[in-house]
Amino acid sequence: MTQTVLEIADLQLHFFTDKGVVKAVDGVSLEVGRGEVVGLVGESGCGKSVTSLAIMGLIPQPPGKVVAGSIQFEGMDLTKISQKELRRIRGDQVAMIFQEPMTSLNPLFTVGNQLMEVVRIHRKVSKEEARKKALEMLQQVGISREGILDDYPHQLSGGMRQRVMIAMAMMLNPKLLIADEPTTALDVTIQAQILDLMKNLNKEFETSILFITHDLGVVAEMCDRIVVMYAGQIVEQTDRFRLFRNPKHPYTQGLMNSIPKIEDKRDRLYSIPGQVPNPHQMPRGCRFAPRCEYVMDICRESSPDLIAVEEGHLSRCFLHQEVKEVAATST
Amino acid sequence: MSTHTHPVPFTKPEPPIAPDKEIAESPFRDFVRAFLRHRSAVIGSVIVLSFLLIALLAPFITSYEYTARSQALLQAPSVEHWFGTDEMGRDIFTRVIYGTRISLWVGLFAISGSIMVGSLLGLVAGFYGGWRDTIISRFFDILLAFPSILLAIAIVAMLGRSLSNALLAIAIINIPTFGRLMRSRVLSVKSEDYILAARAMGMKNRRILFFHILPNCWTPIMVQGTLGFATAVIEAAALGFLGLGAQPPEPEWGTMLADARQYIQLAPWTMIFPGVAVALTVLGFNLLGDGLRDIFDPRMKQ
Structure with missing residues (x-):
């Protein structure tokens, strides 16, 4: 990575509704380098689209509001600049394509x-x-x-x-292209064509792409680095090789297991048990705890931090901390 | 005629398929075809067009002046006076024909006025929301709280009786119809993906509002406008009948009906012909409006 085009730091975006405050994006930090393709993966409602709209400054306000954090683009904080300046950037330096071409x-x-x-x-x-x-x-x-x-x-x-x-x-040859599930609504053959096209444009124009999707297959094909989101938080972040070979977070592992494999002979497809938590009532501890198969007592009490499991591989889980602590005490 | 040098094929050759295009048909041609297939739209437009021609060509259709009096008072329809004469000996046919001008005039101006004002208010209310929406919507509610003809009477009573004041009153009472329609349409178009896309391209609010939202809101306004035209004609006649619209000797249909009231039994034609004219005009615009609504309704598309 030579140069950072987009740097989101600890972004907190809340929606103030009648039922209470919804923390749609809760402390998201991510970087996109020049010419890099970064995948933002997660289930519906995990805050990936909201993050992308926040970059564009397209969150309706009210009820939405960036409470804390910054979105640095080319030396400007997109959360601070005026609507007029934002308009000049939109469509020119940062462009966006949407899910529904129809x-x-x-x-x-x-x-x-x-x-x-x-x-x-x-x-x-x-x-x-x-x-x-x-x-x-x-x-x-x-x-x-x-x-x-x-x-x-x-x-x-x-x-x-x-x-x-x-x-x-x-x-206008933008520096950053945000693609919000651009292939979800298309046939599989057309999907492949569109992905190819985007890859070519990425190479030819050195356009960085923030690729938002829930399709891990697309991510494997397109992205250099992958950010996995769950319930408004980043749970894992690394390059695509490590993510697919060695997913650390139980949620990511669950996602990988949900991909049907042709050699598998089972009656039912695997799915992560339970549901995405209601945004009005987030679990007190780790947000994935109610669905996690490795859940421990501490997970229900407090929320884990996003820590570096190894160089360039972040994960938000107490399992790693424990492993580390065990490793630290044994040496 | 060209001569065939080769044997005529048994089947017609398939027309070449236009490459890359699923529908090689312009939206306008589509519309014309659907229109011609819709019976009431065609009947309605024929009626409307006839009245339009009558209004335009009035001096060529009749040789009388609409104020010219003859000696024959309250004469029954005859070769000389097709629709008979009224109590002052004026030719009713001529007056009905010139009356077309007034009715269409009132309809056109009153309805364009309410469309312009109503659409603008509805656009602002729907797009910006918030306090602007509250003020504008309550204003519509207030106007709608009165029976519309009563409101029109009140407005004319305040401004003084004349055709132009009646026109203004009709325009005002029809504002909320178009305003509300526009507001609801804007609310739905505003949340369309292409509006979000337009924002993402860096367009200004005003540009989005007038170049992207407004054009997508016209269809129901057009349909309602056609139907509103009919209402406006009735309202103009009603105000005329009450003596609040066109003043004598203007040949306004409502005014003519009011004058004819005393002679219903003696000379029913003084009443029948202006009445039929009002009814036919209203029928024409209603049929046309209903037809347009069907044609523009995407669910009716085959």
Whole structure:
């Protein structure tokens, strides 16, 4: 890692609702380096999408509020700067693509119109230049048919629309691309194409990607480093080789076990028992304790810290501490 | 005609499939086709268009002036006076035809006025929410708390009786209909993914509001506008009937009905023809509005 593009430090984002405060993001710290692809993995409702929206400054306020922490991007704290400055960064230096390509394009405007609009909001360029740029970018994402600029979104398939969305996000060559489950809504074959495309763009333009997904298969294919979130907290963070070979946190291990393997001959697929805790009533100790198969007394009492199990491998579990302590006492 | 030099094939060749496009059909052509297939929309638009033509071509359709009096008072329909004459000897056919102008005029201006004001208020209320929404929505509630015609009467009574004041009153009482419709539409469009995407592209609120949300809200407003047109025509006639709208000798349908009231038994045609004109106009706009609503309803799409 040469240079950090994005650095989130101890981000606390709360939603103030009538039922009480929901700590949607609770002390998340992560870094994305230049040209790096970082995966943010977790179940629905674990706070991964909220984190990404917080980076974009798109959390509705109220009820949402960044209570503490910072989001450093290129020397600016995105939680502190004004809406106006934030707007200048959005779509230009940080771009985002969404889960649903079917509904992420405005149905009333042509593809060309929408692509050109992005350029013309941020740069002073003529219509012809913007049009040229749009065509170039569409070629980059693998659409070479010129007539597409005059097509309406409803005339395109889901895969095509996601390509258009990616082109739109890449129009101004952003330093960071946030992809919020960009392939979840697509067919498997199209998924592979889109992932390939994103990998190529990542190489060619050195765009860093924060890849949000719940699909471990996608993560294995795409990401250099992986951050696993559970109930608003990071539970494990390491590079992809170590995560898949040697997952440390019981939750990550559970996720790995939930992937069906073809050589396995069992009647029922494995799933982690229990449910994600209700955000209004978080467990007192470790948030994963009620579902954890290795749960100890201490887990129900206090919350473990995110500690380095080894160089570049963080995990939030008392098991490691104990192992360490045992190791420390034995030597 | 070209001559075939090769044998005619037994089956028609399949039309080439347009590459990369699932639907090679423009939205407008789609709309026209659905429109022509919808019977009441077609009937409604024929009625509306006829009234529009009548209004435009009024001087060419009839050779009388709408204030011109003849010696024949309260004369039954005849070759000379197709719809008969009224108590002052004026040709009723001519007056009904010129009355079309007034009714369409009132409908057009009153409804465009309420659409403009109502949409703007609804847009602000729905998009910004908070105190703006509270104030605007309560304002709509207050307007809706009165029976609309009563409110119109009150407004005209305050401003003085004239056609333009009646028009203004009709515009005001119809504001909440469009305002509420717009507000609810904005609330749903606002949470669409493409609006979030537009924000993520760094667009300003105002740009999102007017270039991305507003155009996606027009359809129900258009349908309601067509239906509202019918209401406006009735309301104009009602105010005219009460003597609060167009003043004599303007050939307003409601005013004509009011004048004819005394002669119902003696000369029913003085009442029938303006009445039928009102009913037909309203019917036309209602059919058209219902048709448009069906056509724009995505559930009705095949």
